Amino acid sequence: MRSIRAAATGAVTLSLVLAATACGGGSSTEGGSNDSPKTLTYWASNQGASVAVDKKVLQPELDKFERQTGIEVKLEVVPWTDLLNRILTATTSGQGPDVMNIGNSWSASLQATGALLPWDAKNFSRIGGRDRFLESALASTGVRGKDPAAVPLYSMAYALYYNKKIFADAGITKPPATWDELVADGKKIRAKGTAALGAEGSNLAENIHHVFVFAKQHGADFYTADGKPDFTDPKVVDAVKQYVDLMAKHKVIPTGDAEYAQNQSVSDFAKGKQAMLLWQSASANLASQGMSEDAYGVAPVPVQSGAPGSGTQVNSMVAGINIAVFRNTRNLDGATKFVKFMTSDAEQKVLNKAYSAIPPVKSAQSDAAFRTPSNTVLLNTLATSAAALPQVASESQFETAVGTAVKELFADAAAGRAVTTGSVEAKLEKAQQQMPAA
Known part of the structure; x- marks a missing residue:
């Protein structure tokens, strides 16, 4: 679905x-x-x-x-x-x-x-x-x-779904509330031989949904106040890099997920192959794959620090x-x-x-x-x-262009190529050049 x-x-x-x-x-x-x-x-x-x-x-x-x-x-x-x-x-x-x-x-x-x-x-x-x-x-x-x-x-809305048994086996007593906590928990889970966090690295819109949230958490957007693309804003670059670094730097997202695009990460989570999933209203999807509701917990998507609050800590796009x-x-x-x-x-x-x-x-x-x-x-x-995602006429092209940039960055990470601030900025600059003239 x-x-x-x-x-x-x-x-x-x-x-x-x-x-x-x-x-x-x-x-x-x-x-x-x-x-x-x-x-x-x-x-x-x-x-x-x-x-x-x-x-x-x-x-x-x-x-x-x-x-x-x-x-x-x-x-x-x-x-x-x-x-x-x-x-x-x-x-x-x-x-x-x-x-x-x-x-x-x-x-x-x-x-x-x-x-x-x-x-x-x-x-x-x-x-x-x-x-x-x-x-x-x-x-x-x-x-x-x-x-x-x-x-x-x-x-x-998006939420963090986590496997209760895998968390307990790794000695984790509560879901992560911040990205630093997620990375730390992910390393504990990986040490036990299980992949930590699923992703759909080749799914353009899933990429957009996540980097949009990261950008909001960095105090940025992909567009200026007057509706012009601003994909190379340094805060946007940092946000995209932080998301891709979950694979490239922290190894929390498995490299194989760079090729996922059609529910594979949900399937992996439902089968206990991955401990966490960032997904949009996933209960029906997980039930259809045989996962009992008792087997997982649901928590807000992590933020940079603290806890989600009204208008200050965006942790989902409006889906x-x-x-x-x-x-x-x-x-x-x-x-x-x-x-x-x-x-x-x-x-x-x-x-x-x-x-x-x-x-x-x-x-x-x-x-x-x-x-x-x-x-x-x-x-x-x-x-x-x-x-809400940017409500501009070029929003759909934005999803294609930036979603593809993130897909390519995940591919770089999976292949062992360095993901740097410069390489992220270059991909986003290319994406911005693909946008239609106003």
């Missing part, structure tokens, strides 16, 4: 810029055209272990919506490996679904195409109001200061899925009703339970299912110490 989504996010190319210029954005339908008032098409992202699992989860809910409204929803679950290209094709051709799921980090880039319905105050009022949603989730719905391009549907409406839908009223249904308290509880996610609708979070020890860590992270 996780790494497939992340890989797709990292695959965005400059075709998005072409989409921005090619899409006319059906303004004639924005006022409420309803040529097909009794049908909707919905592209759902593949959240479960398979497309079949998603259909099993979603179809009963869509049937419920049809009973309530008389509107039939034609469902297509689109794998993450295909979803972005399908969306890009739809934005350029104008032939897309009425409603679709998007990775929330795509929001600003897809917003730039003009193909998505803006969620202004009037549209938000139709689904119960903007203030129903977590502010951190809303921060990943488009460029700050503009009406959101989508509405939060499922929220997720999750948004739901969007195409501006040229022929059933605007139905599409809005569907978004209202999917973000209702009742449906938020059903769907986020099914996908081991956190409801971005605050009033749905009171359910006991979201108050387990592991989910409490995720809830607290989203509420106090998560930050």
Whole structure:
């Protein structure tokens, strides 16, 4: 579920810029055209272990919506490996679904195409109001200061998952709260013959998610305040080097993980081959691989020093899925009703339970299912110490360019080549040169 989504996010190319210029954005339908008032098409992202699992989860809910409204929803679950290209094709051709799921980090880039319905105050009022949603989730719905391009549907956050038995065998009594502690614990674990920390070194978006957090912890960002790429800021360079040094210098991440891109580190962790995992809402993924929830603990992602706190110690990007409406839908009223249904308290509880996610609708979070020890860590992270990835039109190209730079640095580390401040800066300079002109 996780790494497939992340890989797709990292695959965005400059075709998005072409989409921005090619899409006319059906303004004639924005006022409420309803040529097909009794049908909707919905592209759902593949959240479960398979497309079949998603259909099993979603179809009963869509049937419920049809009973309530008389509107039939034609469902297509689109794998993450295909979803972005399908969306890009739809934005350029104008032939897309009425409603679709998007990775929330795509929001600003897809917003730039003009193909998505803006969620202004009037549209938000139709689904119960903007203030129903977590502010951190809303921060990943488009460029700050503009009406959101989508509405939060499922929220997720990164956490540190650790194997209780491996920790106990190494004499470690609590999870690390800082990176220095993680390195020290990792060395104790390695001395016992087990790999310490898993990573997906060839997964571009996983790389981005982690180095973004490190940059925030260093007091930096990859963009200036006016939205220009600033990949070679010395604090950014230090942040990227610190992450790669978990393999290159400290040997906490195994060199073989430099080639991982599709859930291999999760599999290794589930099988007891690695002691720790930095992952996004991993419980369902681990359960699907046969790991008992009693076998692992969940803690906040480490920070530089101290403990995560409100706005000061970012330890996760704001992860999750948004739901969007195409501006040229022929059933605007139905599409809005569907978004209202999917973000209702009742449906938020059903769907986020099914996908081991956190409801971005605050009033749905009171359910006991979201108050387990592991989910409490995720809830607290989203509420106090998560930050949205840069909400700029070039965000997708940023994921590709910088994610590739980190992938290459991991490859250097795995091959025994030196990873230095200079080599990191050179990779980031190359990545910045690949960004489109403003």
